[in-house]
Amino acid sequence: MLNIDLHCHSTISDGLLTPTLLVNRAVQRGVKTLALTDHDDVAGLDEARQVANAQNIQLINGVEISVSWRGRTIHIVGLGIDPEYGPLKEGLKSIRDGRSQRAQSIAAELDRIGIKGSLEGAYKHVGERRLIGRTHFARFLVEYGYAKDVKSVFKKYLIKGKPGYAPHEWAALSDAVGWICESGGRAVIAHPARYKLGKNVLKDLFHDFRVLGGTAIEVITASHTPEQVLHFAQHAQENNFLASCGSDFHGPGESYFDLGQLPNLPAGCIPVWHDWKNVA
Numbered sequence: 001m002l003n004i005d006l007h008c009h010s011t012i013s014d015g016l017l018t019p020t021l022l023v024n025r026a027v028q029r030g031v032k033t034l035a036l037t038d039h040d041d042v043a044g045l046d047e048a049r050q051v052a053n054a055q056n057i058q059l060i061n062g063v064e065i066s067v068s069w070r071g072r073t074i075h076i077v078g079l080g081i082d083p084e085y086g087p088l089k090e091g092l093k094s095i096r097d098g099r100s101q102r103a104q105s106i107a108a109e110l111d112r113i114g115i116k117g118s119l120e121g122a123y124k125h126v127g128e129r130r131l132i133g134r135t136h137f138a139r140f141l142v143e144y145g146y147a148k149d150v151k152s153v154f155k156k157y158l159i160k161g162k163p164g165y166a167p168h169e170w171a172a173l174s175d176a177v178g179w180i181c182e183s184g185g186r187a188v189i190a191h192p193a194r195y196k197l198g199k200n201v202l203k204d205l206f207h208d209f210r211v212l213g214g215t216a217i218e219v220i221t222a223s224h225t226p227e228q229v230l231h232f233a234q235h236a237q238e239n240n241f242l243a244s245c246g247s248d249f250h251g252p253g254e255s256y257f258d259l260g261q262l263p264n265l266p267a268g269c270i271p272v273w274h275d276w277k278n279v280a
Contacts, residue, residue, distance in 0.1 A: 007246020011127035012044035014135035016251025019048035029260030035062035042083035081185035105166035220245035222256035233266040243269035
């Protein structure tokens with residue numbers, strides 16, 4: 001099992017654990033190198049680093065940026081970023097402002113089918129930073145018995161074609177990759193199988209991403225089946241992408257993988273961390 005996890009979330013975005021508790025859990029589960037990649041926010045990195053330094057675990061500065069590409073929502077993880085880089089900070093703030101607008105649209109859609117009070121209910125599950133996402137609506141819907149768990153809520157209400165879905169225009173792919181690379185980081189396409197792209201569209205995404213400076217894709221992630229892991233390992237090799245891995249951990253009971261539970265990358269993959277110092 002790998003002792004590296006390069007994709008997880010804290011209460012700064014839509015995780016259940018504070019940055020402190022998240023790092024402590026990673027330590028307890030044998031993780032040696034951890035990237036905190038909250039959605040569209042880097043506010044948890046300072047707290048996480050203090051704990052990581054005390055616990056002798058390497059923390060990688062990370063973020064997961066929401067992107068719109070050809071009418072689809074794509075997530076781009078940034079690893080090794082400079083969280084103080086001005087354009088990155090400004091861009092993330094703009095995305096967070098947009099999240100509030102989308103939340104109102106989601107609430108209106110749910111209200112239309114008779115689910116009242118979802119906006120206020122979702123905000124009760126949001127941390128102090130007030131960054132709201134679909135997961136917070138999902139927790140509200142579980143709390144009030146509309147579905148048995150968060151995963152079921154997404155399938156029933158919050159994905160495209162379902163009654164609680166609200167389209168939204170996120171950052172441009174060029175902007176997100178630019179912010180990451182210009183801040184000294186490495187851009188990674190998160191969980192590529194989740195987008196359900198056809199062969200030609202996936203090829204176009206990889207092309208656009210590479211031209212803009214993207215260099216890696218997630219091969220191992222919680223939502224990839226073993227077959228998809230091998231499939232995207234092959235894509236990584238054919239497209240000269242580095243391979244990343246991450247649990248996409250949000251909290252106990254809500255994630256397919258826990259921290260420290262990742263299998264090794266398939267043979268032939270070049271890890272995204274291959275040239276990082278002191279990575280186990």
